[in-house]
Amino acid sequence: MLLSPSAFDRPGKLYLGRAFDFDAVQPADDPVFLGLRDLTTHAVCLGMTGSGKTGLGIVVLEEVLLQGVPCLIIDPKGDITNLALSFPHLEPDDFRPWLDADEAARRGVTLDQLAATTAQQWRDGLAQWGIGAERIAALRDRVTFDIYTPGSEAGIPVNILRSLAPPNEPSLTWSKNGEALRERIAQVVQAILSLAGVEADPLKSREHILLATIFEAAWRAGQPLDIAALVHQIQEPPIQRVGAFDMEVFYPRDERFRLAMALNNLAASPSFAAWTRGAPLDVAAMIAPDRSAGGTNPAGKTRAAIFYLAHLGEAERQFFVALLLSQLVLWMRAQSGTSSLRALVYFDEVFGYAPPFPRNPPTKTPLMTIVKQGRAAGLGAFLATQNPADLDYKGLANIGTWFIGRLRTGRDRDRALEGLEGAGAGFDREHFEAPLSTLPPRVFLLQRATGEPRFFHTRWAMSFLRGPLTRDQVAMLAGEHAWEASPPPHPVTSRPAERDGLIGAPSVARPALPPGVSEFFLHADLRGLGAGPGVRYTPYLLADASARITDRAGSVSHDERYTYLLPLDATAYMLDFTRARRMAELSPESLARAPIAGARFAPLPPGIDARWMKRAERALVEHIYRHGAISVLFNRTLKIYGQPGETQLDFRRRCEGVAREHRDAEARKLHERFDRRMQALQDRLAREHRELASDRVELSARKREELLGGVESLFNLVVGRRQSYALAFGARRRREVESAERDVRESEEAIAKLNADLEALTQDYKAALDQVNDKWMRALGDVVEVSLGPKKSDIFVRLLAIAWLAEDFAD
DSSP, X not given: OOOOHHHHOOTTEEEEEEEEETTTTEEEEEEEEEEGGGGGGOEEEEOXXXXXXXXXXXXXXXXXXXXXXXXXEEESSSSGGGGGOOOTTOOHHHHGGGSOHHHHHHHTSOHHHHHHHHHHHHHHHHHHTTOOHHHHHHHHHHEEEEEEOTTOSSSBOEEGGGGGSOOOOTTOOHHHHHHHHHHHHHHHHHHHHHHTTOOOOTTTOHHHHHHHHHHHHHHHTTOOOOHHHHHHHHHSOSOSEETTEEHHHHSOHHHHHHHHHHHHHHHHSGGGGGGGSSEEOOHHHXXXXXXXXXXXXXXXXXXXXXXXXXXXXXXXXXXXXXHHHHHHHHHHHTSOOOSSOOEEEEESSOTTTSOOTTOOOTTHHHHHHHHHHHHHHTEEEEEEESOGGGSOHHHHTTOOEEEEOOOSSHHHHHHHHHHHHHHSTTOOHHHHHHHHTTOOTTEEXXXXXXXXXEEEEEOOOSSOOOOOOOHHHHHHHHGGGSOOOOOOSSOOOOOOOOBTTBXXXXXXXXXXXXXXXXXXXXXXXXXXXXXXXXXXXEEEEEEEEEEEEEOTTSOOEEEEEEEEEEEOSTTGGGOOGGGSEXXXXXXXXXXXSSOOTXXXXXXXXXXXXXXXXXXHHHHHHHHHHHHOOEEEEEETTTTEEOOTTOOHHHHHHHHHHHHHHHHHHHHHHHHHHHHHHHHHHHHHHHHHHHHHHHHHHHHHHHHHHHHHHHXXXXXXXXXXXXXXXXXXXXXXXXXXXXHHHHHHHHHHHHHHHHHHHHHHHHHHHHHHHHHHHXXXXXXXXXXXXXXXXXXXXXXXXXXXXXXXXXXXXXX
16 A cells, blocks of 8 residues: 555654565555654664665655754765755656766666666655655755865865854853853863874863863953964963963973974864865754745745765864764753754764763763753754664663664674663563564664554655765765855965975975874074075974883893984885984974974975874884894893893893802702711711620620630639530630621721711712802803894884974075
């Protein structure tokens, strides 16, 4: 069943598509609408690449604009700018300028044939969803599409200087809204520092505190600031104390100059001129009805302010989005309360702009403020991203409407389902978990703060989805409404041609450095040169780094300083530090902050910008890692490294002390081992002496008994007694005497042997001790020279800047 136009043109209802039938794997007949007021509680769309997220976003924006609600659209990739490609007649000639000739060639058709096929495809697709040419015509008739291109004149450039001026809303006063104004200042300062390449913490960074103090003093006085005035006030602050400290203690002049130079380089860059021309960043004017463009609505056409950011770098995007969102917060706080939707801010691919803790880019605070407080002012936010982990959970907790498309991983789906469980009542996770893992393109799960969750298939977009637009295509789309460019405010000095790989004749003007590149001047007094027109500055890369060099044992810990001057000639892009001259450490006095008056400058080679400086930093670290080793003495036996600059005599003395400790320790072990053996021999010798004494006593007793027995036998012979018993007893005593004599001889022999063993052991001990002494004496001579280099993680780049070296120059 197809819908008639009146069926989906309902006040307060957004026609998104039709319910999806999983059994038939196609859209059903039941239309799906979203209440306009549901967007006051904000919405988030999650889906991987190819899920149809961009198409859904454009469908929602088409419907919101048809309801007369103005939209601020942040388009980092250039996809959502397709919203301006709507063609009521759907003719091939309408599509042809936006088609890719290479795509036609790949299909084997002409560009005209591809245009005819695309036009027919769009007519058929819209017809299937009940949308005719009259609804596209209504969109064109009711809506003005303003395409803003900050930093470029392809569309409408944006003058960001207005954002540095104090708010002109009468309701915002320092007495009543001091906290809100300081929050606004913090966001502006953080955006400026981010663009200048300065990482700053709002609570701890001196840069942030100084700039915020300068802004508050100027805004309290009702004075606007531009970058030039800001640079001057950094050098000459309007206040003398910050907290309890004098300014020169809190932030010395020399260090403030580095910050001023960074901002001055930013302002002096030719590319920055585009940021200072164009429409002021005025949210009220950007969403006000357009009464100059005709249309059927007497109140004026609804505005769609599209901020095309695909041409900007990441730092520039963060800078501009932070300014835009902070201006939007000010506008929001100036509005009275309402329950209806006053305006919608659509943010495509919000990854990196409101990440979870601890990351805190300058865009996060104002975006979270809009999500938390926008409802009361009728400001809705629609955020689109690929992954639920891209957003801070505090922001997700305040979003009432969820669109979930195909997600890449199960973990992503789990996170999304956890968010859905808190987004609305009646969500049954088990019922939706399985279908959510196999969603086809353009099919989403819709969960609102009230109502049942449901799957639906998005309708066909009325706008032509041709993919990301290039800057040239944006300029073509802007057409006659494009901003008329004015000549640059500063003359641009052309670079001379290069000859034989060297930079040509010096230019008179001082070259402007791009953002993120600092410069210093090696003055004439450093090199014995004169001043004035006879001096030329030649560019070099000044690289200063320190490295901690250690050995594995940790006995060497040395800080080495590396200072190089690398010529910036035609081969500068190679960043070959082997061509650089290593210098002694430069004192702060030798690095001047300003050039000699009247001096000339050789031009810089092309391509030197913040990215090139990052490459230079990596090249410097690699060069020091590979070529920054130092030579030290090393004792291979003792495993001792010499200190850098240590003489051989001092190193030998250190080694002697260590060798002596090793020798004494080994000698103690040797003494303990031999002492145990000697003690055992001495114990045995003492026992043998005791046995000898006992044997000698026994021998003496046996001899006395033998003598008495002989006297007795002689007496018996004289008196005539019987002799047989006496003879036998005498023989036995003779045997006992001989046995005792043998025991004495054995003991004496054992004692002699033990004494010999003891003497031999003493000699062995002396020989072993001599070997220990010789061993550690030889160790003192086992010395070689080795190289120690730093680890990459121990190399710290202290300074990378353009150094202008003063040289004599004859006209």
